[in-house]
Amino acid sequence: MAVTDIASRTYDHNWRLDPIVRSLLDTDFYKLLMLQMIRHLYPEVPVTFGLVNRSSVRIADDIDEDELRAQLDHTRTLRFAPKELIWLAGNTFYGKTQMFSPDFITWLKDFRLPDYELRKVDGQYDLHFHGTWTHTTLWEIPALTIINELRSRAVMRGQGRFALDVLYARAKAKLWGKVERLSALPDLVVSDFGTRRRHSFLWQRWCVEALKEGLGKRFIGTSNVLLAMDNDLEAIGTNAHELPMVLAALADDDAGVASAPYRVLEDWQAHYDGNLRIALPDAFGTTAFLERAPDWLAAWTGFRPDSAPPIAGGEQIIQWWHSKGVDPREKLLIFSDGMDVDSIESTYRHFDGRVRLSFGWGTNLTNDFRDCAPFTDHGLDPISLVCKVTEADGRPAVKLSDNPAKATGAPAEIARYLRIFGEAGRTVTPVSV
Amino acid sequence: MAVTDIASRTYDHNWRLDPIVRSLLDTDFYKLLMLQMIRHLYPEVPVTFGLVNRSSVRIADDIDEDELRAQLDHTRTLRFAPKELIWLAGNTFYGKTQMFSPDFITWLKDFRLPDYELRKVDGQYDLHFHGTWTHTTLWEIPALTIINELRSRAVMRGQGRFALDVLYARAKAKLWGKVERLSALPDLVVSDFGTRRRHSFLWQRWCVEALKEGLGKRFIGTSNVLLAMDNDLEAIGTNAHELPMVLAALADDDAGVASAPYRVLEDWQAHYDGNLRIALPDAFGTTAFLERAPDWLAAWTGFRPDSAPPIAGGEQIIQWWHSKGVDPREKLLIFSDGMDVDSIESTYRHFDGRVRLSFGWGTNLTNDFRDCAPFTDHGLDPISLVCKVTEADGRPAVKLSDNPAKATGAPAEIARYLRIFGEAGRTVTPVSV
Secondary structure, eight states: OOOOOHHHHHHHHTTOOOOOOOOOTSSSSHHHHHHHHHHHHTTOOOOOEEEEESSSHHHHHSHHHHHHHHHHHHHHHHHOHHHHHHHHHSSSEEEEEEEOHHHHHHHHTTOOOOOEEEEEEEEEEEEEOOOOOHHHHHHHHHHHHHHHHHHHHHHHHOOOOOHHHHHHHHHHHHHHHHHHHTTTTOOOOOOOSSTTTTTOOOHHHHHHHHHHHHHHGGHHHHHHHHHHHHHTOOOOOOOOOOHHHHHHHHHSSHHHHHHHHHHHHHHHHHHHOOOGEETTTTTOOHHHHHOOOOOGGGSSEEEESSSSSSSHHHHHHHHHHHHHOOOOOGGGEOOOOOOOOHHHHHHHHHTTTEEEEEEEEEEHHHHHOTTTSSOOOSSSOOEEEEEEEETTEEOOOBBSSGGGGOOOOOHHHHHHHHHHOOOTTOOOOOOOO | OOOOOHHHHHTTTOSOOSSSOOTTSSSSSHHHHHHHHHHHHHOOEEEEEEEOOOOOOOHHHHHHHHHHHHHHHHHTTTTOOOOHHHHHHHBBTBSSSSOOOHHHHHHHHTTTOOOOOEEEETTEEEEEOBBBBBHHHHGGHHHHHHHHHHHHHHTTTTHHHHHHHHHHHHHHHHHHHHHHHTTTTTTOOOEEESSEEEEEEOHHHHHHHHHHHHHGGGEESSSSSSHHHHHHHOOOOOTHHHHHHHHHHHHHSHHHHHHHHHHHHHHHHOOOGHHHHOOOTTOOOOOHHHHHGGGGGGGGEEEEEOOOOHHHHHHHHHHHHTTTTOOOGGGGGEEOOOOOHHHHHHHHHHHTTSSSSEEOOOHHHHHOOTTTTTSSSSSOOOOOOOEEEEETTTEEEOOOOOOOGGGGGGHHHHHHHHHHHTTTTTTOOOOOO
């Protein structure tokens, strides 16, 4: 007896929409931590987020505009579900209960994503989100996951059943090979940071399961809140560049811009403690940041160097700790910039025993389909796509980064920030993801 | 809405038996070609087949006797289905219609496999099939596929869902890597000969699909009759060692033994022509066979050297063709002894342009799970298991082979055959599959 469930088959072949984002928790954990603080301190600030394609790939040639609008529209219909809010309220994050205040949870009940502005310009999508920071900030991750998954789907649309079977078999075999290599590092600490640039939601879910099965206690959790909830994993993340970017953009003068990164730290430590006190030093260059960093920052748990080459960037921070009389072996470095097995291994070997280490493994975990497609290369390589703050209260926002290839903002404004922060320590490194 | 088909789920968890063999066509094509001839010429000869484990693996420790009996019993309930007989009668094999006579097809209607004799002896299964040659011969392939798949199942029983997912992903990636290598050989001709030692029926089906998708016209078909029918592929195969083995065993004296291999050829060419005229030279040693081979054999399409090292064995036959004044470029060599990508490539490169070549790819196609299991090695390596004629009409049967490691039969009888045929040209090569 051949068994085909007729209802499933009929339904599968008549989908109006296969939603890419099915929950507002399908986002990075740090967005919620930042949002709680933003709502508290900057509830009325208007902030615009915009898509930035750092690659030359003409994504609007691959992705149909109607499909993109349908996915964005669907995401706007989402609300935090009762069980999701119960979990946010009742779960322990970073060892702490009630990380989110009852007041914040109540506010989330009515949350919905604001409208979007979409235009096709010269093979690219001009996609912006206008509104209060409290609302536009939650567009970052769904906007990116939608674009990235629509790209994957466009490439795979022409593939036969068998080619797809081989594609995923190879991707699984490839990832498992990486897992085996990483499991040879006894004190490795790694988490999934791959939501934004994942191949697809289902593939990220598989990757997370692979790390859980293959790395055991070396795998500490995922930045994806939905996957953390569904799998009873730790939700991982702290804060992002948008905080210093917005605060600098809001500043009235150059001195205010210069002090913005430290006001962020003050804001943060007023809200969070312990392992959440991780500083992101590179928004306007790590060298400038450390030079003027307050002594009390040495008491924080650690840093997340996110654009300097890992070994050089880590050494720079260790040197700073030494200058503050602090033993780096009690401190934490989290590496999360385009890491993959080779760089995780070399960084681990370099720093092992000298500092506590953690790796946020992103795009090369959840979207490495290079050489996996049978027959030909089908353009499944990930691209460097971000969704960044472009304006705050009508003023342009800027990120300098330690890597000029990752800078965002208007050229004139970038030049002004470079005058304020200097260019020391910036190194151009090709950005692949 | 989470969808689980409750009927399927309930059924899946309550299987009485998951049959390994579900059709009498799930066998090698040459069995049917030989059977038609055997029924015509030797309808009453009693022949015993028996399992021979050439490895040291204690298969009775892994395979439960009740399960083995249940599978063997189930296979005995099978009959050729009407649609199968219609296909055998109506399909074109090797370019010829009505390969099987209406009389033979009618006879198959009532065919059923005879009983078996099973005992557990010192970690091995003593498994024999007694009856007329026409009936015991069809046990060879199902007996082997059952034992091999029960071994796979026993190993996989303890594996989790995820480990199995990685296992098959890796096996698929591995096979596809082989397919890509082989697709670089422009004039390659390859067929699936992997039924008997396959990992499982479903896996063989996937392998066949992979060759079809990846090798295009280089893939000419499969020895598995059921897969050939289901996928409209060519059924491939001609004849096997059992023919000279039985005829030699039936001989009244040494002269009769010595001439048995040539009487087989006479029988065969009275029944089949064209591309089915492929001689198997190695039953009692290729050197002896060629020395005394009749001139008219040079008019046959080719040879299937099955135990000599491929290049040496092929050269020996090419030399024989030259000695008969025949141009090897019009002749065919079929290599089928434990071939894999390396040996296919080297053999292809060695003979390309000098002789027509074809490869029967067996165990290393359909049962290569080496290094595929995650976590540990779970004993999925294939073993060298055969099911051979042990007696004909009460007399012991012998195979010498070009490789003494592949000889079967009682030692005294092997010694007698070696006196008759000589030992020239025999080379010990380790037998892995």
